[in-house]
Amino acid sequence: MANSNTLKFTKMHGAGNDFVVLDNCAGQLELTPALIKRLADRHFGVGADQVLVVESSQVADFKYRIFNADGQEVQQCGNGARCFAQYVFDKGLTQKNQIKVETLAGIIQPELIKHNWVKVNMGPAEFEPAKVPFVSEGLASRKVGAMTQYKLPVDSGADLEELWVGVASMGNPHVVVLLEQPATDELVQRLGATLESHPRFPERVNVGFLYVVDRSRVHLRVYERGVGETLACGTGACAAAVVGMKMGLIADCVDVVKAGGTLTIEWSGQEDSHVLMTGPAQTVFEGEFHL
Numbered sequence: 226m227a228n229s230n231t232l233k234f235t236k237m238h239g240a241g242n243d244f245v246v247l248d249n250c251a252g253q254l255e256l257t258p259a260l261i262k263r264l265a266d267r268h269f270g271v272g273a274d275q276v277l278v279v280e281s282s283q284v285a286d287f288k289y290r291i292f293n294a295d296g297q298e299v300q301q302c303g304n305g306a307r308c309f310a311q312y313v314f315d316k317g318l319t320q321k322n323q324i325k326v327e328t329l330a331g332i333i334q335p336e337l338i339k340h341n342w343v344k345v346n347m348g349p350a351e352f353e354p355a356k357v358p359f360v361s362e363g364l365a366s367r368k369v370g371a372m373t374q375y376k377l378p379v380d381s382g383a384d385l386e387e388l389w390v391g392v393a394s395m396g397n398p399h400v401v402v403l404l405e406q407p408a409t410d411e412l413v414q415r416l417g418a419t420l421e422s423h424p425r426f427p428e429r430v431n432v433g434f435l436y437v438v439d440r441s442r443v444h445l446r447v448y449e450r451g452v453g454e455t456l457a458c459g460t461g462a463c464a465a466a467v468v469g470m471k472m473g474l475i476a477d478c479v480d481v482v483k484a485g486g487t488l489t490i491e492w493s494g495q496e497d498s499h500v501l502m503t504g505p506a507q508t509v510f511e512g513e514f515h516l
């Protein structure tokens with residue numbers, strides 16, 4: 226807090242997924258959905274996909290809170306986790322280059338590999354529909370490799386389509402649509418918006434469109450819950466990679482190429498093993514927001 230009428234913030238991005246980062250270690254900020262929406266607004270505010278908040282924690286080095294641009298608090302954000310680690314280090318809030326961070330989805334462990342480059346132990350992925358959450362009852366399903374896909378009826382305008390999808394949780398919910406060619410803008414907007422609020426996903430969902438180039442490289446576009454399409458989604462990259470790995474389509478270390486940059490995702494394939502995500506974390510500018 227700069228004074229009672231202004232709020233100090235840092236603008237950051239991870240592969241083009243952009244953030245307003247706030248320090249609330251003193252616990253004095255009143256974070257209402259209206260304030261989050263104003264900060265995130267690209268015309269009347271600073272502009273961001275998510276607002277990230279640093280708080281103190283009883284169980285880890287820091288607590289990390291994440292708000293989508295629509296004002297809703299959510300469980301996890303992968304690109305934000307890398308920026309969070311770079312932020313607390315740059316601000317002198319820690320001297321450690323490896324920290325434990327409490328989130329609504331559990332503890333994650335970011336590590337600064339070098340300046341502006343962070344690896345995060347994101348914890349395990351979950352595939353059980355109830356953990357996503359996803360209501361799978363009554364849907365046709367099939368196994369592709371070790372991955373279960375579900376046949377989802379999708380009403381996105383004139384036609385009722387049926388899509389085979391995979392679901393995964395990285396603490397937050399993801400649905401992954403495998404494509405035979407790179408996704409078009411029309412597909413991402415139409416299917417993204419429809420799937421994000423599909424009644425089978427009671428908490429709404431992040432929608433990933435995955436195109437496999439080869440076993441070590443995939444293209445991904447993500448229509449994020451509470452935001453729309455972003456230039457990159459870290460948890461989306463983790464979810465799409467583990468789904469592709471379980472399907473046997475890609476290797477255990479893969480470059481996930483998004484419009485804003487590339488993230489490397491590693492996973493051993495054991496269901497309880499942790500997903501590792503490596504990529505950039507960049508400060509853009511510092512500012513004061515007038516309340």
Ligand SMILES: N[C@@H](CCC[C@H](N)C(=O)O)C(=O)O
Pocket residue numbers: 242274275293299300301302303304305397398431449450451452455457458459460461
């Ligand atoms: N951009 C993020 C994900 C942010 C949260 C997501 N939109 C949700 O609602 O779960 C990332 O990098 O993971």
